[in-house]
Amino acid sequence: MPAEPAPSGASAPPAGTDDTDALRGRVARTEELLSGLESLPQTPSRERALDAVSGLLDLYGECLARTLEHARTAASGAALVDTLAGDELVGHLLLVHGLHPQDTPTRVRGALESATEALRAVGVEAELLGVDQRVATVALTTGGGCGSTREKWQTELEQLVAQAAPEVEEIRWEVRQPAPAQPLIPVDALFGDRATARSTP
Numbered sequence: 001m002p003a004e005p006a007p008s009g010a011s012a013p014p015a016g017t018d019d020t021d022a023l024r025g026r027v028a029r030t031e032e033l034l035s036g037l038e039s040l041p042q043t044p045s046r047e048r049a050l051d052a053v054s055g056l057l058d059l060y061g062e063c064l065a066r067t068l069e070h071a072r073t074a075a076s077g078a079a080l081v082d083t084l085a086g087d088e089l090v091g092h093l094l095l096v097h098g099l100h101p102q103d104t105p106t107r108v109r110g111a112l113e114s115a116t117e118a119l120r121a122v123g124v125e126a127e128l129l130g131v132d133q134r135v136a137t138v139a140l141t142t143g144g145g146c147g148s149t150r151e152k153w154q155t156e157l158e159q160l161v162a163q164a165a166p167e168v169e170e171i172r173w174e175v176r177q178p179a180p181a182q183p184l185i186p187v188d189a190l191f192g193d194r195a196t197a198r199s200t201p
Contacts, residue, residue, distance in 0.1 A: 059089070059093070066087055081101050108128055109128045111164035123143035126139070135170045136165075136170070136171050136172070137174065140175050141175075141176045142175065143178060
C-alpha cells in the first residue's frame with residue numbers, strides 16, 4: 001500500500017536522518033560489546049580480545065590524526081584524495097574498507113615504480129602489462145645476470161604489490177632480455193664514402 005502523504009504543515013524529516021539514527025544505533029551497540037569485554041572472566045582469550053581492540057583503536061586514531069594533518073596542508077580536494085591514498089596507513093585502511101580511490105592497475109603500477117631506482121641499480125626493469133581479473137602480468141627485463149637476483153626481485157615486487165593491491169592473487173612474469181645496443185654510427189656509414197671513392201673511375 002502506498003505511503004500516505006505527510007499532513008499539511010508537517011515538516012519532513014531532514015535528509016539523512018534515517019542514516020544518522022542507524023549509525024547511532026551501531027555506535028551504541030559497539031560500545032555495549034566493548035563494555036561486555038571488560039566483564040568477561042580473566043582468561044587469555046579475554047586479554048587477547050582486549051589487546052586486539054586496543055590495537056585497532058590505536059590504528060584508527062593515528063589514521064584520523066594523519067587525515068586531519070593532510071587536510072590542513074592539501075591545496076585542493078583532489079590533492080587531498082591523492083595524498084590520503086598515498087599515505088601508507090590511511091591508504092591501507094581505505095583498501096580494507098573498499099574505499100581506495102585508485103583502481104587496481106594504478107596501484108600495481110605505483111608499487112612497481114616505487115622500486116624503479118633500486119631495480120635500475122642492478123640492471124632490472126619492471127613494467128606492468130595489464131591486470132585481468134585478479135592476475136597481474138609484469139614484464140621483467142634483466143641484464144642476463146644471476147638468476148637468484150631475478151628471483152629475489154620477483155619476491156620483493158610481489159610483496160610490494162600485495163601491500164598496494166591485496167586483491168591481486170597472482171603475478172605472471174614475462175622475463176625479457178634487453179635489446180642489443182645499437183652502434184652510434186652504423187659500420188656501413190663509416191666506410192660508405194671510401195667504398196664510393198674507390199668505385200669512382
